[in-house]
Amino acid sequence: MEKTQSIRTAIIGAGPRGTSVLERLLAHAADLLTAGNPGSVADGSAPFTLHIDVVDPYPAGPGHVWQPGQSRLFLMNTQSFYPTLIPEDPALPAALAGSTFERWRQRQQQDPLPSLTDEERAELAVLGTNDFPSRALYGRYLRSTLDDLLARVPDGVTIDFHETSALSVRNGADGMFDVELATGAALRTGSVVLALGHIPSRLNPEQRELQAAAQQLGLTYLPPAVPADVDWAQIPAGEPVLVRGMGLNFFDTMVQLTEGRGGKFVETGGLDGRLEYEPSGQEPLIIAASRRGTPYRAKAALAGYYASSVTLRYLTEAAVERFAAAGIRPGFDHDLWPLLHRDALWAYYSTLVRSQPGAVPDSAAFLAALEEALHPHAHSAANWEDAVESVLAVHVGPRHRLDLPGLAAPLAERTFASRADQDAAVVEFLLDDARRSALGEEDPVKMAIAALHHGRAVLKTAVADGGITDESWVAGLRGWFESFVEGLASGPPALRSEQLAALARAGVVSFVGPDPKFGVDRRARTFIASSPWVAGQPAAARTMVEALAPGNRVSANDSPLLQQLLDDGMVRSRHMMTAEGAPVQSTGLDVEPHPYRPVAANGSVTEGLYVLGLQLSSAQWGTAIAAEAYQPGGPAYRSGQRTLRDADEIAAAILRR
Template sequence: MIWNSAYLDPHLNKVPKHIYSQIVNDEELPAEKSDAIYIAIIGGGPKGFYALDRFISKAIDQNIHKPINIHWFNHNREFASGPHFQPTLPSYLIMNDCIAEISCWEEPESSHYIPNRLKLIDWIHQNKSAESNPNPSDFCSRELMGLYLMDALHKTLSHKPNQIEVSLVNSNILDMDIHMDRVQLTSSKKTLPFQYESAIFCTGHSYSNMEEEDLLASDCNENILYLPQTYPVELLDEIPAQVDVAIKGIGLTFMDAVLHLTEGRGGIFYKQDHEYRYLPSGYEPIIYPFSRRNLPMLPRNAFWNGNKYELKIMNEDWLNLLKSRNEPLNFERDILPTYNLEAQLAFYSYTHATQELTSAEILEFIDTFDATKLFSISALIDPMTYSKVQMETNYHEFIVDLSIYSMKLSDQGELKSPMAAAIAAIREGFYLIAELFSHNGFDEESQESFEKYWQGFINHTAFGPPRDSIDKLFCLAKDGYVKFMFSEEPVIEVQPEALLLKNSYVEKEFNFLIDARIPKGNLKLKNNKLYERMRRKGYVQEIVNGNYSNGKIAVDREGKLIGNIQNGLIYLYGIPTDGTYLQNDSLSRETNNFSNTWCQPTLERIKNKSILESRPNYSLTFTNVNYTNLTPN
């Protein structure tokens, strides 16, 4: 089942209104109080909420009684949910993980200032109006997730101690300065008059795609419509019905675009013989996707703790052995062979011909069989070569056939199906690779190839949309509403009346182009005004490994900025730390949780400041004193 807000108690619809009613702009912030401590959280999505909750919880645990004002800044009013989970999203945009795997709270502690902190599955059960009970394998809409996050924020604000004031500030922060180890922020309107003892930047997806900016300037041709971003999805309403539209990027954002241009235009998906069928509305365009790999993502099956594939070779001993080398690793040499073997073992453990064999027997089979005919990571990367299909073949037919094959090999989940198990092994193995990346690092050459090639492949393969979304995509592909035309990434040429997309085998003209990629942070591209200004002032530095620099922001192991920040407490959390750490585009509170490492030094500074202020201020004043000579004659 896929849950959405229609299945919940209607009283939850009031929660966003409660949040919106508390939002102020930077002109409405109360004047600075001399006896208060000021803290800044920049970014109002889930990570910003996690930082707020963690700080309040830690301040209570450490008996901080000094007045603290937390200014939480966001460029819109969707506090806690952020733009990707806001409660107004259409219900056909769904979460990528099942409801049993999601929680906006950290693991239960012995005590907490908020009672009844529920995981998503338990929250749905408590608030449902439907008769059905949620199952661990169920999924939910992103708008329901937004309600869950906003309800958690509502509880947080309702239970916080009186000495902690929280201001939800609808303001776009564009600059930062440091004065005497304290932070001063500048919004789009003015420099704020507050001196913040500490700041954490949780800005999430705050970058912009700039690669096509010069080529496709908005005034280049009135016959060409170029959309450089997909969100909010209402931007796609500019695409007319029944036209050909090219979409750059075939990832998670692409899936949102496809569903909004079909189901979002009145098309209806329905099940017949356990397969999706599509009833068109007549308002759909014909979609032509392309990307570097030109392959659709593979489905993410439902998994949760206690019900997921367990690695067999990439275990703790293997991990600790590589960690103990205390030197940069080479991904292709030190990790990839074992990673590939893990995926192969998972695949053949559930393949009909080999599923009765032991793990040792399967490994012997892999070692002795013709490597060119074995399933492998390389086969997933380049299925055309693996299948020995010619590049000039009908690529759309190849993708449809490949989808049917892949879905059949994953339809029973990762504990029963070979393809699903292999994808799960790649997913679980990636978490260990991320741990090695942050602990040892990769050597210069390997880091470049990993970031430019392998990381994208892994994300594309192991962190795809849920099965339901992929089923809809391939239904549309079979019916011709999505056409995979380009087996090789095409180049884009601006023609007098249209855009020409062509590669070595095919070419086609388009008047409509959508960039459906989530833009990555890149200091070289200057695609974020705030971080670019911080870079110019020396507060932000680029990650450099030998002669390789990747445009990412350098932070230390605890998420603190590496730059000329003196003793300032400035931390990053979530997506902005991408580059030093992997897999930060996650709702998990366990993965790279820099809200914890930010809280501790911040609270220590507050306590030290309180101690200094509480010390008596002794002074000696000598006025109108008669001095007596006590020295004997």
């Protein structure tokens, strides 16, 4: 790189990923200016100049999703010790400022910033390392970290923040880019980073029909949205509201319509210590529905992000490397899932033997036989699952067997005579799941799920950048495994399950049942929902909420910028081939690594244009998860800080141009 060169770059998107690129640009710039570096100011050469334009209609740092002013009832899905904006890899240029969220939390408790609000101070006062922070507080961390970085900008680096939207990015004849802003201004820059995060998405056909019916019949329909964007006041008290989706957005909906309206959860003094709900009278009647009929399973109470008693034996990073060394591009169902399946079985049964000694009479003989049955014999034609079943038939009674698929569908093939019976079954599931979560590493079911959670981190590395076949990505990884593992390992804190059970007992929440069908009763002017497994009349309501995140599909985007890039052929969606040889449009952009650059409609790669984050969902798996801080004594999977390394590669490439 010529140090006398004047470099200009634009980052579109100022949430955590865009801020990561900014942080890495500052770190690399400082590294180039450090005494002793060839070409640095210290060796007598002229310094380079770097100008960074950051474009986002929301304040930089928190961006859209992590706004510090949102309701504090919206919790993160990870504990305080987990997230970080700052990389901890000693091989990367050192950060100029900032730390992990956990260290920031500790510092604020000891010496709080004068700018912290009373609400932020109150939350920090009781927030522990294993607690789940509010999304608002994480947004405050992001903003605080950015402020610290901006106080240490190296000489020769300037930054302009544009709180507006970018409408288009086009190539200029001189190799520069022209970025048009919604204000009418234009930026001319040598490179552009697309860190777009969650973008608006067009509704699918069914959702469009529901929305149109609502407009015609005077109903209220709330489409998928970031929970902080929703006007919850438009949902009337005392009336039914249909809520579709029982993943993480559901719990945001649930708490906003209950605690957010003045209701209270209180602990009873009985032996079970269960929660009860005291209504305020301002709640609607929440009627919840999802394909499983139950919400995501709750997280286990663990000391760290990964269960320390679980160590992968089969789906290891070394196993993934052996595929690559042998020139094998593995399939998910055929090569990777059988290894992770083994790990889940071993985690369950080894925990069962440890935590419930009476469950298996001869535990030593059982574990030895199980280990032999699980061992991947390269030249054996035997079905390993049959071998495992034979071992279980001898040593483990039916009551203690693991039904792994059944964990994700606890109501599967059960019929109910009424919605009340089905509600009782859901409450029983919620309380049992919360009880298991409280047992943590002593519960065999939660440790089987913990193995899947460990394995997910290894899979992210295994499948990245074309690491598995297209057909297994389409049919296996995204076809069934993604929803399966998310329902088990991506759930809320156990407190949310206990709260939901309390709300159901109080009559504030009821459930539609598995495999729900939604429609509109035009004569009655209501939305309706029913389950084929639950007898009785359909649930009906004049209000319906889609408790789902906006679809992360490039082809269904409702972003003027992304649509312009697609229309102009500067980017394209990635197509994958099914086992039958049919092309299928995948969710993300077609990109060339590393760093990630979009592939144009004609197959070329535009130099100086980079992609980071959710739009990489066809090259990476699990792009919505934040970077993991390193945990002492815990596994440091390569996927944990992948996003931060991606940002570092982009920053290095920008400064090399």
